[in-house]
Amino acid sequence: MLAILKREIASYFTSPIGYVFIAVCILTSGLFFFIFTLSQGVTDLSPVFQFMFFVLMIFVPVLTMRLMSDEKRQKTDQLLLTSPVGLTGLVIGKFLSAFAVFLLGVLAMPVYGIVLSFFTKISWPSLWGNFTGIVLLGSVYISLGLLISALTENQMIAAVGSMFLNLVIFLFDALAAFIPFKLLSDVLKNISVYERYLGFTIGLFTLSSILFFASVIAVFIFLTVRVLERRRWA
Amino acid sequence: MIEVQNLTKSYGVNKAVDNISFKAEEGEILGFLGPNGAGKSTTMNILTGYISSTSGQVTIDGIDVLDDPIAAKRNIGYLPEHPPLYLDMTVDGFLKFVYNLKKCKLPRNSHLNEICNLVKISDVRGRAIRNLSKGYRQRVGLAQALVGNPGTLILDEPTVGLDPKQIIEIRSLIKKLGKNHTVILSSHILPEIQAVCDRIIVINKGKIVANEKAAALTAGFSEHLSLKIRVEGNESEVKKLLGGIPQIKRITPLREAETGVYEYEIEPKTGSDVRRDIFKKLSSRNYPLLMMKSSELTLEEIFLKLITGDIYRSADDSGDSDKTTKKSQKGGRK
Numbered sequence: 001m002l003a004i005l006k007r008e009i010a011s012y013f014t015s016p017i018g019y020v021f022i023a024v025c026i027l028t029s030g031l032f033f034f035i036f037t038l039s040q041g042v043t044d045l046s047p048v049f050q051f052m053f054f055v056l057m058i059f060v061p062v063l064t065m066r067l068m069s070d071e072k073r074q075k076t077d078q079l080l081l082t083s084p085v086g087l088t089g090l091v092i093g094k095f096l097s098a099f100a101v102f103l104l105g106v107l108a109m110p111v112y113g114i115v116l117s118f119f120t121k122i123s124w125p126s127l128w129g130n131f132t133g134i135v136l137l138g139s140v141y142i143s144l145g146l147l148i149s150a151l152t153e154n155q156m157i158a159a160v161g162s163m164f165l166n167l168v169i170f171l172f173d174a175l176a177a178f179i180p181f182k183l184l185s186d187v188l189k190n191i192s193v194y195e196r197y198l199g200f201t202i203g204l205f206t207l208s209s210i211l212f213f214a215s216v217i218a219v220f221i222f223l224t225v226r227v228l229e230r231r232r233w234a
Numbered sequence: 235m236i237e238v239q240n241l242t243k244s245y246g247v248n249k250a251v252d253n254i255s256f257k258a259e260e261g262e263i264l265g266f267l268g269p270n271g272a273g274k275s276t277t278m279n280i281l282t283g284y285i286s287s288t289s290g291q292v293t294i295d296g297i298d299v300l301d302d303p304i305a306a307k308r309n310i311g312y313l314p315e316h317p318p319l320y321l322d323m324t325v326d327g328f329l330k331f332v333y334n335l336k337k338c339k340l341p342r343n344s345h346l347n348e349i350c351n352l353v354k355i356s357d358v359r360g361r362a363i364r365n366l367s368k369g370y371r372q373r374v375g376l377a378q379a380l381v382g383n384p385g386t387l388i389l390d391e392p393t394v395g396l397d398p399k400q401i402i403e404i405r406s407l408i409k410k411l412g413k414n415h416t417v418i419l420s421s422h423i424l425p426e427i428q429a430v431c432d433r434i435i436v437i438n439k440g441k442i443v444a445n446e447k448a449a450a451l452t453a454g455f456s457e458h459l460s461l462k463i464r465v466e467g468n469e470s471e472v473k474k475l476l477g478g479i480p481q482i483k484r485i486t487p488l489r490e491a492e493t494g495v496y497e498y499e500i501e502p503k504t505g506s507d508v509r510r511d512i513f514k515k516l517s518s519r520n521y522p523l524l525m526m527k528s529s530e531l532t533l534e535e536i537f538l539k540l541i542t543g544d545i546y547r548s549a550d551d552s553g554d555s556d557k558t559t560k561k562s563q564k565g566g567r568k
Contacts, residue, residue: 007320014322079318079378083335084308124527187347224389 004080006109008067008097018101021063025105029057033112035123043122046201049130052109054139057170061162063098065144065155067222073153075109087225089148095221098142106134120193126203133200136213138192143168143220150227169193195205235260235416236281237385241290243440250276252440257431260385263412265448266420272553273440274420275315277389280348281418282312295504296385308336311384315391317375325374326354328363329381337368338382346381352407353377369393376404380411385410388417393426405430436540443540459508460486461500464525465516469496479484495524503552 012018020070029052036047038138111128145162152158173195176188189195193216196209236258244253251273258264266274267316279285281292283299283306292299299306320328329346338345350356353373356365363374372395379387392408393401406458408430411417421427427434428448465472473485488497502508509526516523 002333006334007323007331010327011320011322074312074318074321075316076318076320078284078312078316079332080335082284082307082310082312083332084304084337085335086304108469167339232284 001085001093003180004090004093005097005100006088007175008094009100010060012101015063017066020057022105023175024055026051026108029106029109029112033104035115037112043116043120045109045116045122046130048109048112049134049166049201052106052134053137053170053194055232056134058163060098060102060138061145061148061159063101064149064162065159066147067094067098068228069152069155069158070151074139077109081183083165087228088221090163091221091224091228095139097148098146099139102142105134106131106138125205126201129203129205131198132205132210133197135154136200136217137167137193137197137213139217140169140213140220143217144169147220147224147227150224152173157201160165164216179225213228235295235420237291237293238277238281239291240290241277241280241292243273243280244288248438249275251280251287254437254440254442256435256442258386258416258418260416262414262433263408263419263431265434266418266437267422267424267434268420268437269422272437273517274437275390276440277437278314278418278420282310283307284312284314309383309385311379311382311387313375313379313387313389315377315394315500316505317371319371319374319378322362323348323430324360324362325366325377327361328374329359329377332381332558336382340383342508345383349377349380352380354403366532367442369397369400371397373400373404376407377448379391384415386416387418390423390548392419393423394422399516401426429546433492438540461502461512461526461528462497463500463512463523464491464497465521465523466494466495472496472516472521473498475519475521476500476512477514479508481511497525525527 009018012021029048030052031215032048033045035052037043038047064091068077081087083202110127110131111123113122116122141162142167145158148165149155149158152161170193172188176192177186177187179188193213196212199206199209238257238482239255241254242249252276256264266277268274276285280287281299283303284550286300294306294403295309297306297309316448320331323331326346329349330342333346345355350359353374353376354375355370358370362409363371363447366374372392376392379389390407393404396404405426406417408417412430412432419427419430431448433446434444435442436448469476469490475477476482476498482500483503484501486499486501488499491497500508500512512526513523
């Protein structure tokens, strides 16, 4: 697992992907920080985090698109799968590598709060709530992207597929409003990632939300392991 | 040691590997020979745990690959058909990654240095794999398989893409490795298998068609050994003269090789050596014998015979027309 983590992180930074992702994160969040906070003369950072939801929706798949698909295309999966490493360790190693790069990208965001705190009083719980929210959200996107990447050999398909599914996940919420069956709309509302993410942006740490995100991540990682396992039995 | 029992791999109704069993002892180099799509790579992928089998059992040093895959994989070094290399890494970075991936316990620098010297990639260790030639990539692939010094090496077409000098080097390397490793290697290059392997398994359409010591495989056919000679002098007279030797079954004049020099194919009766008789007969009449060579069946021909289903059928059973085609094939060899 550690070997894979190390290799993947190195690989992010031998190709431009890692730099581009971090640059995009810092640029867009900086822009939102200027537009929604500085120029409005408020101290609330929540709008910055809310808009990052959409940026990550599009850019996290760029991080995950080649994680598994490229292994298959370049046949390097033969090395990984014939090494004395468990599949779960392999997938978690991949997940953590994308997570590490993602974390470097969003780490700029609490800095905005810290900068603000020199000039005025800010709401720390709201800031950390926002940050926890975005870290969990990013992890969900990464685990989903990892799963899609394991399903195809083509990086582009992996990226577009993950973006599309991220969008679908986001739309659960809107969709729920149009569904006349109460049960179905309730289910959709309750598995809505966006709804729970908004909770974090107003500083709500609910255990159920944290558990929800953690289990979604676990399910996607589990499914990725299953996809790899199934390929061996095909 | 590798033991394979009743291994089958089905893809739907297609059987890529059909109920094969074999054993590779320690210190033995086992050659896998077969045409494209015969199931060589599939078998190797199953042995290494890359894909699963439909049924059957594989044990590596006594460990079942299904029961304890991680322990079994620790004893295997695998060089697949396409060397699994991360093109964005340097050779050194890649080998260190493999070292960590395999959780190798040997002292890292000296172990990797030793491997690099063995496969002669020490001079490219700092270069990105992307920029290496096919031959170097193949050698890095081999180096990767050697990391951790596994007891069993499985090499799928290890000399593909190498130049003749490198092929000889890699072959002698494999021979060297075979002394203290179990090596299974596949190839479609027949002389290679012949040169390197102790035992040969010929596989076709997922089935084993022969599993013999390399020497025994050729020996099974040596009874159809025929001779080719060139003699200066009148064709019909020479033929008549040699026809007097009782052990000769048939003399076929082939062509005029040089002016006045004719080539003949001599088929002796099974098991008899007629070379001395031919020399004596010809010299008694002062016909200069300019060439004599035995046209043994090459492994290639044996291979073709095996996979076309003509297994171990002695020449006597087959029809005359069949024999002539075989002869003309032989004529082209050696």
